[in-house]
Amino acid sequence: MNRTSRKIEPVGPVKARVRLPGSKSVTHRALLMAALADGPSEISNALSAEDTHLTAKALRQLGTEVDWGEDLVRIVPARQRWVEPAEPIYLGNSGTSTRLLLAIAAAGKGRFVFDGTERLRERPIGPVLDALETLGVRCRCLNKPGYPPVEIISKGLSGGRVLVDARQSSQFLSALLIAAPCAAGDILVEWLKPVASFPYVELTLAMMKESGIEYRRIGEDGVAVPAPRHYRPLRYTVEGDCSSASYFWAAAALCGGEVFTYPVYPDSRQGDCRLLEILETMGCRIDRGKEGVTVTGSGRLKGMDLDMNRMPDMVPTVAVLAAFADGQTRIGNVAHLRIKESDRLHTVAVELAKFGVPVRELPDGLIIEGGRAASPAGPIETYEDHRLAMAFAVMGLRVAGVRILGAEAVAKSFPGFWDHFNRLGGKHD
Structure with missing residues (x-):
């Protein structure tokens, strides 16, 4: 992909209404559960982005029919599980696709x-x-132990007890949970604590139940999954992506004004919706309606001490807000950000420093002294990380001279981001 750059122009108070793309996390899970169902499924408002299309392409290689239309995705499961691919399954830089598909x-x-x-x-x-x-699968890493590329040879999953270490990523646990109903016998899935980003596990379990899998919770760190079972065919509408909404919520918080985002539901299970609680504490007004959320900001924010383990993808956004907040913001318990699309603790610290923001990088977080952000000393690098591209674009709404290098990175999760960004008045070349 050719690298592009975008120069952002500051704006005054914003006012916008933004229709969100479908949730990336929900779309991945819906595609995989549909591939494991006992009949055809239909998914509406699925996120059409690089990562989700990589998952769909991999499922096609395994023999699943995936017809991705403009408004609807139709999935017909493979007649046998699975067709053995002639070529390696290529998954770009999608950690979600890789970890979940290994188990599938x-x-x-x-x-x-x-x-x-x-x-x-x-x-x-x-x-x-x-x-x-x-569970009886042969796994062989082809370069470095514990990392792709990897070869797996399977005759299916046996039943029994399995312990998952999900302290680095909840995706390790979600992968086993989604695949568990396909095992030859019942599976007890247990995990080591603390699980990173546990709301994503809760999302996985809720979607499994909605799709006909009647598991049982065993204490605080186990789930008993009956097997073998089939998922029910899905007729599923994907809600709007709270991670994508966060950049527009942050724009209202940073610049003042009002932004309405939809569809985001009051009972959303997406962990990143909890950013709204942080924004409220920092000084914004939050109105939650049946169809969406309105964030109203004054442009004045307060620094905070935050444990962001449950919503690590929001750290770049919060870090940008912290640069303008009164006082110090401390972000902690997010060491797992170092294994994302970039080492986000390091890359966010490096780019914030270009604005003259005093920032200290910790092993598991950041300490940011707010109120001192100025025009950056140079262009802002995204490191091919979609979250950095979008978070620092918001920063450009408040200070002059922001140019985003690698602006195309947004295609990973939000291809329409720049079009929506224009509605804030945030002009870019």
């Missing part, structure tokens, strides 16, 4: 090789492989 592929029979970009080869998958080996 292992739920069938055959030999499967997974690979991706150089950055994906630096993102760990060892805990998923360890769990799969417990």
Whole structure:
């Protein structure tokens, strides 16, 4: 992909109404559960973006029919689980696709090789492989132990007990949970605590139940999953993505004014919706309606001490807000951000420093002294990380001279971001 740059112009108070793309997390899970169902499924408002299309492409390689229309995705499960791919399954830099699909592929029979970009080869998958080996799957990393590329050879998952170490990523645990109903016998899935980003596990479990899997919670760190079982065919509407909404909520908080985002529901299970609670404490007014959320800001924010383990993807956004807040903001308990699309603790610190913001990088977080942001000393690098591109675009609404390098990175999760951004008055070239 050719690298592009965008120069952002500051604006005054914003006023916008933004229709959100479908949730990336929900779309991935809906596609996989539909592929494991016992009949055709239909998914509406699915996120059409690089990562979700990588998942769809991988499912096609495994023999699943995926017809991605403009308004509807139709999925017909493979006649046998699975067709053995002739070529390696390439998953770009999608950690979600990789970790979840490893377990999904292992739920069938055959030999499967997974690979991706150089950055994906630096993102760990060892805990998923360890769990799969417990259930009878042969796993072999082809370069570095615990990292892609990886070959798995499976005759299906055995039943029994499996312990998952999800302290680095909840995706390790979600992968095993989604695949568990396909095992030869009942599975008890247990996990080590604390689980990183646990709301994503709660999302996985809720979607499993909605799709006909009647599991039982065993204490605080286990789930008993009956197997073998089929998922019910889905007729599923994906709600709007709270992660994508966050940049528009942040624009209202930073510049003042009002932004309405929809569809976001009051009972959303997306962990990133909890950013609204942070914004409220920082000084914004939040109005939650049946169809969406309105954020009203004054442009004045207060620094905070935050444990963001449950919503790490919001750290770049909060870091940008913290640069303008009164006082110090401390962000902690997010060491797992170092294995995202970039090492987000380091890359956010480096880019904030260009604005003259005093920032200290900790092993598991950041300390940011607010109120001192000025025009940046140079262009802002995205490191091919979609979250950095969007978060620092918002920063450009408040200070002059912001140019985003690698602006195309937004295509990973929000291809229409720049079009929506224009509605804030945030002009870019």
